[in-house]
Amino acid sequence: MDEIFPPLFEETVILTGPTASGKSALAMRLAERIDGEILSLDSIAVYRHMDIGTAKPSAKDQQRIPHHLIDLADPNQEFSVACYLAEAHRCVGDVIARGKRPIFVGGTPMFLKAILRGFDPGPPPDWEFRESVQQDVETYGSDALRERLAQVDPLSAARIAPGDTRRMIRALEVSKQTGVPLSHRQVQFDRAADSVSCNVFGIRHERPVLHERINARVAGMFDQGLIDEVKQITRRFGSLSRTACQAVGYREVIEWFDSNGPIDDLIAMVAAHTRQLARRQETWFRSFTEITAIKREEHLDDDSIVEQLVQHIEHTKSELE
Numbered sequence: 677m678d679e680i681f682p683p684l685f686e687e688t689v690i691l692t693g694p695t696a697s698g699k700s701a702l703a704m705r706l707a708e709r710i711d712g713e714i715l716s717l718d719s720i721a722v723y724r725h726m727d728i729g730t731a732k733p734s735a736k737d738q739q740r741i742p743h744h745l746i747d748l749a750d751p752n753q754e755f756s757v758a759c760y761l762a763e764a765h766r767c768v769g770d771v772i773a774r775g776k777r778p779i780f781v782g783g784t785p786m787f788l789k790a791i792l793r794g795f796d797p798g799p800p801p802d803w804e805f806r807e808s809v810q811q812d813v814e815t816y817g818s819d820a821l822r823e824r825l826a827q828v829d830p831l832s833a834a835r836i837a838p839g840d841t842r843r844m845i846r847a848l849e850v851s852k853q854t855g856v857p858l859s860h861r862q863v864q865f866d867r868a869a870d871s872v873s874c875n876v877f878g879i880r881h882e883r884p885v886l887h888e889r890i891n892a893r894v895a896g897m898f899d900q901g902l903i904d905e906v907k908q909i910t911r912r913f914g915s916l917s918r919t920a921c922q923a924v925g926y927r928e929v930i931e932w933f934d935s936n937g938p939i940d941d942l943i944a945m946v947a948a949h950t951r952q953l954a955r956r957q958e959t960w961f962r963s964f965t966e967i968t969a970i971k972r973e974e975h976l977d978d979d980s981i982v983e984q985l986v987q988h989i990e991h992t993k994s995e996l997e
Contacts, residue, residue, distance in 0.1 A: 681761040681795045684768055685874050685966060688778040689989060692717065692788055692961065693879030694886060694954035696893040698972065700733065702879065703781040705982045707741045710779075710989065713771045715764065716745040717782025717791070720923040722760060723751045725909050728902045729925035731893070744771070751920045752913040758797035761790055785960035792876065792966050793868065796861050798846075799853040809845045824848065829857035871968040875989050878967040880958075885972070887951055894925070894947040898939075903929055924949045 689712065693699050703714050714733075716722070721730040724747045733743050744767045749755040764780075771778040780791060789795075813821050818841050825844050826833035832847040850858040881889065906929040909916070921927060925946050932942045961967055968988060970981060 679758070679762070679797070681758075681765060681790065681797075683794045684764065684780075684791045685869065685876055687768060687772065688715075688780055688791075688875070689985075690717070690780040690788070690791065690874075690876040691879070691985075692781075692783055692877070692967070694957040694961075695783055695950060696889040696954070697783075697879040697881060697886065698889070698978075699781050699783070699879055700731065700737075702978055702981055702985075703779055704737060704741055705978055706985055707777075707779055709982060709986050710777050711775075712777035712779040713742040713744065713774075715767055715771070715778055715780045716743065717780045717784055717787050718746075719755075719760070719784040719787055719919060720926075721746045721782070722748045722755050723753075723917075723920050724749065725905070725912075726751055726920065726923070726926065728897050728900045728905045729923060731897075742776075749917075750913060751909050751916045754917045755919065756797065756801075757786055757790055757795060760787060761795055761797075764791065783957050785957060788960075788964070792964060798850045798858065798861060802849055802853065805849055805852065806845055809848060810841070813841055813845075818844070821845070821848075828852075829859055831859035832857060835859065868965045870965055873992065874966045874968070875992055876964070876966045876968060877970050877985055877988070878961050878964075879972060880969050881972045886954060890950050890954060891947050894943060894950055897925060897946075898943055903939075906930060907933075924953050 689706070689710070691699050691703050691706065706712065707714055718730060720726055721732055722745065723730075726732075732746060737743070745760070745763055748759075748763060768778045780788075782788075809821070818838060821841060821844050822833050822836075822838065825836075825848055828851040829847050833844070836843045836847065847858040850856070850861065854861075902925060906926055909926075910930065910933075915921070916926070916930075921930065928942060928946045928949065970984060972981070
């Protein structure tokens with residue numbers, strides 16, 4: 677896809693935060709208050725049958741509030757950011773045409789950045805090139821990869837975090853295929869808005885509280901049958917897509933099938949990896965000036981939080997009128 681996607685934050689409300697922060701429950705209440713419909717901002721929820729590990733809304737919740745941008749592809753299909761954005765832009769238009777308010781809900785940072793800043797998908801992936809570079813990384817290390825990238829795209833080499841080999845490889849790939857550095861293509865997407873003029877909210881918990889919520893979420897996933905869900909998916913579809921097979925919860929269970937170790941160790945590993953994911957998400961969220969932080973305090977229930985969100989949304993609307 678060569679289409680360049682503009683930002684969508686001006687037409688929507690966005691509710692984000694790390695995994696297990698309680699976004700979905702708040703979004704349901706908010707949608708009822710502002711006559712909205714929910715659009716998933718989750719890169720794994722786009723896959724059919726991957727339900728328990730993504731905490732997808734139940735059939736009852738979907739009857740209560742319409743949900744969109746879930747169940748768009750089978751788990752063995754690749755589904756890029758560009759594919760997601762094409763669906764997201766179409767869906768936002770449909771929701772607005774019905775007189776409803778689109779509410780993006782989720783915590784996938786790359787999807788969030790594309791909604792906030794716009795997105796240039798660039799050329800399609802060259803998997804053979806990526807695998808070749810990845811082999812070089814395993815042999816020579818990520819510092820050598822950074823030096824290689826600096827020769828063709830020094831700005832991207834300086835911007836990308838030292839351990840983020842995936843983004844460095846993509847930058848190399850874009851330069852190779854187009855002859856234009858990725859940093860030059862995406863200059864227009866570096867412009868950020870301020871939180872006062874946006875309806876973009878990030879749910880935050882104290883770290884120990886979030887960890888407790890994550891541990892409870894993971895335990896609940898296994899109680900609900902995550903292992904059986906993964907068995908059914910792998911039996912039906914075989915090898916999953918590169919994105920789907922790396923999803924936290926699914927990746928560990930797939931690997932566990934081969935080792936067949938103690939299930940308690942598996943649950944502990946998924947919980948640990950989920951906590952690591954949450955920390956990475958929080959690092960991303962801190963970089964977005966568009967986000968208004970909503971701190972969850974013990975004395976604030978969901979209704980109180982939703983009231984804060986509604987007041988901000990109404991204030992933003994009055995400022996723009």
